[in-house]
Structures are given as structure tokens and as C-alpha cells.
Amino acid sequence: MARVLLLMPSTSYRASDFLKAGARLGVEVVVGSNHRPILEQFSEGRTLMLHFDRLDESVTKIVEQAARRPLDGIVGVDEETLLLAARASAKLGLPHNSEHAVADSHNKHRLRQVLERTGLKTPWYKLIDAHDDLERLAEELDFPCVLKPLTLSASRGVIRADNPNAFTNAGHRIRKMLENSRFPTQLLVEQFIPGNEVALEGLLANGQLKVLSLFDKPDPLNGPFFEETLYVTPSRLADRTQHAVREECQLAARALGLHSGPVHAELRINNNGPWLIELGARTIGGLCSRSLCFTGQHTLEELVIRQVLGEPEQDYGPAVDASGVMMIPIPTAGRLRAIVGLDKARQVPGITDVVVTIPLGETLVPLPEGARYLGFIFCKAKRAQDVESALRQAHRQLAFVIE
Ligand code: ADP
Ligand code: CA
Numbered sequence: 519m520a521r522v523l524l525l526m527p528s529t530s531y532r533a534s535d536f537l538k539a540g541a542r543l544g545v546e547v548v549v550g551s552n553h554r555p556i557l558e559q560f561s562e563g564r565t566l567m568l569h570f571d572r573l574d575e576s577v578t579k580i581v582e583q584a585a586r587r588p589l590d591g592i593v594g595v596d597e598e599t600l601l602l603a604a605r606a607s608a609k610l611g612l613p614h615n616s617e618h619a620v621a622d623s624h625n626k627h628r629l630r631q632v633l634e635r636t637g638l639k640t641p642w643y644k645l646i647d648a649h650d651d652l653e654r655l656a657e658e659l660d661f662p663c664v665l666k667p668l669t670l671s672a673s674r675g676v677i678r679a680d681n682p683n684a685f686t687n688a689g690h691r692i693r694k695m696l697e698n699s700r701f702p703t704q705l706l707v708e709q710f711i712p713g714n715e716v717a718l719e720g721l722l723a724n725g726q727l728k729v730l731s732l733f734d735k736p737d738p739l740n741g742p743f744f745e746e747t748l749y750v751t752p753s754r755l756a757d758r759t760q761h762a763v764r765e766e767c768q769l770a771a772r773a774l775g776l777h778s779g780p781v782h783a784e785l786r787i788n789n790n791g792p793w794l795i796e797l798g799a800r801t802i803g804g805l806c807s808r809s810l811c812f813t814g815q816h817t818l819e820e821l822v823i824r825q826v827l828g829e830p831e832q833d834y835g836p837a838v839d840a841s842g843v844m845m846i847p848i849p850t851a852g853r854l855r856a857i858v859g860l861d862k863a864r865q866v867p868g869i870t871d872v873v874v875t876i877p878l879g880e881t882l883v884p885l886p887e888g889a890r891y892l893g894f895i896f897c898k899a900k901r902a903q904d905v906e907s908a909l910r911q912a913h914r915q916l917a918f919v920i921e
Contacts, residue, residue: 520590520827521546523580523606525599527570528553531804531875531891532595532819539819545827548589550580550599570598571700573605580606591826593779597624597671600799613826619775620799626668626706629774629797636773638766639793641709648693648703655689655707656682662710664741665692667701672803675886678710678741688742695887711795713788715739716753718767718781719802719810721821723831725777727768730818731810731836732760736906743885749806750842750905759787766792780822805873805894809843812836842905844895846874848884849918854892855879856919863915868899868908872916882920892918 522545524536533549540547550566566583568576580592580602591612594603600620607614622628633640646655665688667675675692679685689705696703717733733749753760767783776799783797801807807818812834816824821834854876863872874893876882882892895912899905 519544519546521548521587522823522827523548523550523566523583523589523592524595525550525568525570525592525603526595527551527598530596532801532807535805535807535817536593536595536819536823539817539823542817543820543823545823548583548587550576568602570602573602576602577606577609581609584610590828591823593822593826594620594800596803597669597798597800600624613778613828615776615778615799619777623774623776623797623799624669626666626796627704629794630706630708632773633770633794636769638769638773639791641711641793643706643708646689646705646707648689648696648705652686652689653682656685659685659707660709661685662741663707664710665689666706666708667692667696668704668706669701672889672891673744673746673885674889676744677886678744684742691886710741711786711788711793712740713786713793714755715784715786715795716755716763716792717749717802718763718783718785719807719818720764720767720781720783721825721834722771722776722778722781723825725772727764727771727781728834729764729767730812730821730834732763733842734902745847745885746845747847748842748844748906748909749809750840750902750909751810752836752840752902754902755787759792763787763792766794767797770794770797779825780818804845804891805875806843806845808871808894809841809896810836811838811841838898839900840902840905841896841898842902842909843897844909844913845891846893846895846913846916848882848888848892850920851882851884852920853879854882854918855921858917858919859915863895863912866908866912866915868897868904869895869912870898871896872912 550568592603594600604617604620630643662680677688715735719731732753733751734753737747780801784795785792897905897908
């Protein structure tokens, strides 16, 4: 039986889908995580307690474990475990991307540098520190611009500023966020790129990008905060635009030096074509991958595990006509007391599931500070426009009691 090590933080939304994938494939799964509770659900010998920020120590532990019971592949499930997955794989001679490539794609500033160096489209950008003299900096900038921390995800701390005053306020706000975290206080400031947004899920094999799915994001994302809502696939963009998106991602992956494994990319598209916002060597975040299904009824996680275990390349395509997900927006800050209308939302034709991921009684924190998803609505239908309207209709059935 093949053995795969899944590296995921205890806070991962991705845990159950990856574990399910391992079980469906008949693969033995070892979980490496940074917290006891998530590990306790597994039997002895199938868990590994790791500190993701102590790379060398964690690599040693993984190598020791592999010496007792050999591993056939390692998957860094979330952003914060990608580097460890790369380093441990290298040590064990397992397939992997280079650490350098993973680190460049994970860091928003380094990504911009790579794109610029390669001649790919990129907005003007500037690396600053949240402790810099923001008032003075604001005098030199063009507006609108976007401020963002270098390695956070899910749009945390990403703020648009239309003028010097908004810039200074945004900078102070992000500084406060970062000061209470383990993240550095550096920020990237870059030109605001107008346009529609898409997300691409793909698999790299020998450096070649196979697109598994291209999502439209039909709700405009114009800021000042960038809360994600709707993802609908297949894309309704013209074929040549979709082609250009794929090309841009392929070139960016090559420029970064990524050559295998999953890719999640986000781009904005305007009259000048697609502009890369993000390209991660990972799968889509949250529970969003549940909106996808591929040839052979495989999930995205199954495709990733199959590939890392050395399955010969295959042509996977979508196994449903159209599908999508809504990341349920957080309506306001406060304690979540009740959610009304869940059954009604589930009954909307096409809706396959509604999952709430913040327990009642807990506090909702909206963006830019918030780090958790309120929940997800999933839909399958004949056409993309039906998916979009069913998701909107389901969302309208829901009411949130927040104190
Ligand atoms: P994260 O990794 O936290 O998701 P991103 O860099 O992907 O951060 O930014 C989150 C969202 O903010 C993007 O999906 C996009 O909607 C918006 N955004 C980020 N940078 C820009 C930009 N330069 N111009 C316009 N919108 C942007
Ligand atoms: Ca993003």
C-alpha cells in the first residue's frame, strides 16, 4: 500500500477532504500537524507532531519516520506547510518543487519581482514596512493602490486606498493586525488593477500546466476590502480570454520554477489582458474544492495525491456541466447567535450542500482582520448562469442573528 504524508496545520479547512481522498484511493495516510487535538483522531504511527516554523527539526522527524516506514509522497496541504513539504521531499528523493520556487510563489513581493524580471505583466509595486513614515510615503504614490501583507491569505489585510489619507489609515490598520501576529510587518503596496477576476485550478506535470477548472468570480471585487463570495465554473469568458489566462499562468509557473503539483492562481482581466494577482503551489482554499468533480468522479484532492504518488499523467476534465460555491460573506462583526433558513437554502434546486464553519456562539470578524470563513454554499447545474442564480437565491434564504 502506498504511503503519503499530508502536512497540514491544525486550523486547516482542507483536512477532511484530503483524508477522505486518501481513504478513497486506498492509500495509507500519515498526518503531520502542529497540534495534538487534530492528531488524536488518528491511530499511532500515523501521525507526526511537527513545528512548521522549525523546518530543519521537522525535516529530521519526517526522515526518521520514513526510515521506519517509507513514504511514497509528501503533500503540503496549506500554504504554511509547502516549504517543509519541499525540503523534506528533497531529502527523501521524492517528487517536489524547489524550495526556492515555493518560497517565491508564497511571498507577494517575491512573486512580483519574478514576474517583472521575466517580462510578465505586473503593476508597479513597492515594498514598505508598516512602521515607515506612511504620511510621507503617501506623497510619492499613485492612487488607487492596494496594500497587503506579504504572506497572509484569504484576502486578510488586503486594503485598497484611493488617496493619501486612506493609504495612511490602511497602513495603520494592517500594522495593528500584524503586530499581534507572528508575521513580519512588511507590506507590499501595488497599483490597483481594475477588472474582472478569475481563479484557475491546475496541475503541473513536467512543467506543463493542465487546467482542471477555471472559475469566474461574478461579484465585483473593487475594495476597499476583498471578501470573496461567488466562484462559478466553467468560465463564461470568451475562449481566447480563457486561453490567455492559461498562458499567463503557464508562463508565471515557469518563471517561478514550479514544475509539478497543484496550482491555484488568481488573475484580474481588463483591456490589457490577464494580470496575475497570485499563483500558489497548492489547491484552492476553504472548502471550495467540494464544488469540483473530475473524470472518474475524482475529487481535486484525489488528483493531487495520485500525482504525488507517481501516477502516469492523465487527462482529467470536469465531470459536471457547471458548478460553483459561495463563500458566505460575514454580514457584520459580533457573536453569531443563530442562522435561520438553512433548510430553505438547501432546498433551492441545484444546491448540493450548505456548510456552516463557524459554530454558534463564536465571534465573527469581518475582513480585513478576519481569518475564518462563515460557511459555504455548493451548487451543481446545467449552466454556469443557473449555478450563479441558485447560489444567490440560496444565500437570500439565510438570515444571520449576530449580537
Ligand atoms: P491573498 O493571498 O490574501 O488572497 P491576494 O493578493 O490574492 O491576497 O489579494 C486578495 C484579493 O485582493 C484579490 O483576489 C483581489 O480581488 C484583490 N487585489 C489584490 N491585489 C490587487 C491589485 N493589485 N489590484 C486589484 N485588486 C487586487
Ligand atoms: Ca488570493
